[in-house]
Structure formats: structure tokens, C-alpha cells
Amino acid sequence: MPRQGETSAKGLVVLGGSREPRPPGEVWLVGAGPGDPELLTLKALRVLGTADVVVHDGLVSDEILDLAPPQARRISVAKRKSRHSYSQDEIGRMLVAFALDGLTVVRLKGGDPFIFGRGGEELEACREAGIACYVVPGVTAALAAGASAGAPLTHRGAAQAVTFVTGHAAKGGEPDLDWAALAKANQTVVIYMGLSQAGVIAGRLLAAGRDPSTPALIVENASRADERRVLTTLAGLAAAAEALSGPALLIFGEAMAMAEAQVLSVPPSVRSTSPALRASRGGR
Numbered sequence: 001m002p003r004q005g006e007t008s009a010k011g012l013v014v015l016g017g018s019r020e021p022r023p024p025g026e027v028w029l030v031g032a033g034p035g036d037p038e039l040l041t042l043k044a045l046r047v048l049g050t051a052d053v054v055v056h057d058g059l060v061s062d063e064i065l066d067l068a069p070p071q072a073r074r075i076s077v078a079k080r081k082s083r084h085s086y087s088q089d090e091i092g093r094m095l096v097a098f099a100l101d102g103l104t105v106v107r108l109k110g111g112d113p114f115i116f117g118r119g120g121e122e123l124e125a126c127r128e129a130g131i132a133c134y135v136v137p138g139v140t141a142a143l144a145a146g147a148s149a150g151a152p153l154t155h156r157g158a159a160q161a162v163t164f165v166t167g168h169a170a171k172g173g174e175p176d177l178d179w180a181a182l183a184k185a186n187q188t189v190v191i192y193m194g195l196s197q198a199g200v201i202a203g204r205l206l207a208a209g210r211d212p213s214t215p216a217l218i219v220e221n222a223s224r225a226d227e228r229r230v231l232t233t234l235a236g237l238a239a240a241a242e243a244l245s246g247p248a249l250l251i252f253g254e255a256m257a258m259a260e261a262q263v264l265s266v267p268p269s270v271r272s273t274s275p276a277l278r279a280s281r282g283g284r
């Protein structure tokens with residue numbers, strides 16, 4: 001092996017030493033939580049500190065991005081209306097390409113990577129390319145929304161189950177949900193990406209038999225400084241949604257009677273006569 005500056009057997013001058021192929025790097029799918037940096041996990045913070053590249057979406061706040069090393073490259077793959085948005089395939093290829101170049105890639109996502117976060121597709125892209133991929137869970141928006149409103153998503157006697165659904169239809173238009181199942185009482189339903197479809201969703205649920213006076217809460221920007229919460233009923237959901245622009249969750253169910261929020265078109269009876277609420281207040 002010729003040393004630097006020497007001529008090799010093939011007559012080539014070796015300038016910078018031989019470049020060994022770098023061992024592949026790795027991809028971390030990291031949940032950034034709902035916005036408040038204090039809701040990052042310690043593990044998310046540690047992994048972010050090792051990043052060579054941070055590929056993030058639009059829901060990740062600047063305060064959290066600032067926790068990455070200053071020299072780490074930051075790439076936004078936020079959905080944009082006017083400019084080119086990266087397709088899911090392009091994002092997968094980008095993560096793989098950086099990792100093949102030997103870099104530690106942190107794919108930073110709002111909330112949890114595996115709750116409506118398309119983390120599954122990115123994990124598959126890494127697996128297909130033989131790239132090591134690890135997942136760090138995050139606080140999903142529903143948990144932050146319930147916490148800040150003071151409304152438990154499950155509650156003895158009022159919500160024996162909680163279901164997370166998407167209000168976004170794969171082909172646009174109306175979401176294709178199991179309305180009969182969601183219309184059953186005594187459960188909480190959290191709808192992600194449902195703000196623009198609030199009227200359709202409420203209409204379907206009412207038609208399927210859910211009580212129009214079921215408490216409904218909309219939480220916009222949960223855990224952020226500009227968080228807004230509106231408490232209404234299923235019957236008032238569509239009107240309440242019009243005042244908000246998102247990102248927001250629609251949450252309905254008997255336990256939402258406990259929510260502390262700006263009250264909009266809630267008949268006084270929801271607050272004073274809800275059995276769940278009375279029970280939670282010790283029967284007062």
C-alpha cells in the first residue's frame with residue numbers, strides 16, 4: 001500500500017489516504033411529544049444530542065430543534081401547501097441514504113412516531129435497506145390534551161375505553177370509520193386530523209345514535225403556549241370547530257365533562273348533571 005504522496009503500482013497518486021467505506025449509520029425514529037419541550041423523554045433528549053442529521057416535520061417546535069447539536073444538519077420535511085412536499089417514499093429514501101453514508105439520523109416527529117406518524121413506513125424502509133432503526137416513543141397529543149384540560153381519557157364509570165381514530169380520509173373526503181362502534185356510550189373517542197371534518201363526523205355519530213349532549217372537547221396546540229380548549233357537546237362540535245384552525249384534536253365522551261376549558265354552547269346540564277362528573281367530585 002503506497003503512503004500519501006507515493007505512486008501506487010497502478011500509477012495513481014494517493015492524495016488523502018485510502019477512503020475506507022464507512023460502516024453504515026443508524027436511524028432513530030424519535031417522538032418529540034406534543035410541543036412542550038418538558039414533555040420530551042430523557043431518551044429523546046439523549047438521542048437528539050447524538051444526531052448528525054435531524055429530519056423533522058412541521059409539528060416539531062424550534063425550542064426542541066435547538067436541543068440538537070449546533071453542527072447537526074436540520075432538514076424540514078414539513079407538508080407545505082405552496083412548495084414541494086416530500087413524499088413518504090422520498091423521506092424513507094432520504095433516511096436510508098444518510099444512514100448508508102455512515103451518519104446518525106434522528107427522524108424527529110410530533111407526538112409519538114407510531115400514532116398517526118407514519119413511523120411504520122419509515123421503519124419498513126430502513127428494514128428493507130438493512131439499516132438499523134430504533135424507535136423512541138413520545139407523548140402523543142391526546143395524552144397532553146387530556147392532561148392539560150384535567151379530563152381523564154379513561155374514567156371509572158364514564159369511560160371504560162379510549163379509541164384514537166383519524167379524521168383524515170386516505171383519498172380525501174369523508175373518513176371511513178366504524179360509526180356504530182364509536183357511537184356506543186361510556187367511552188372516549190379522540191380524533192386526530194379531524195378539525196376540517198368535524199361537522200361530518202358529528203353528524204355520523206349522531207345518526208349512529210350517540211347522545212347529542214355527550215361532552216365534546218376540542219384542544220388546539222395542546223401543551224404549547226398558545227393552547228386553546230373549547231368545551232361543547234357533540235351537537236355543538238361543528239360550530240365550535242369553525243373557530244379553530246389546528247393542529248387540534250376532537251375528543252368526545254362522558255368523561256370530557258370534567259374538562260376545564262372555555263365553554264361554548266354547553267347546556268348547563270352537561271356540567272351539573274353528568275353522572276361521571278358527580279362521581280369524580282365525590283357525589284357533590
Ligand code: SAH
Nearest residue numbers: 111112115117140141192193221222247248
Ligand atoms: N404523531 C402525532 C400525531 C400526528 S398526526 C402524535 O402522536 O401526536 C397530526 C395531528 O395530530 C394533527 O392534525 C392534530 O390532530 C394532532 N396534533 C398533533 N400535535 C398536536 C397538539 N399539540 N395539539 C393538538 N393536536 C395535535
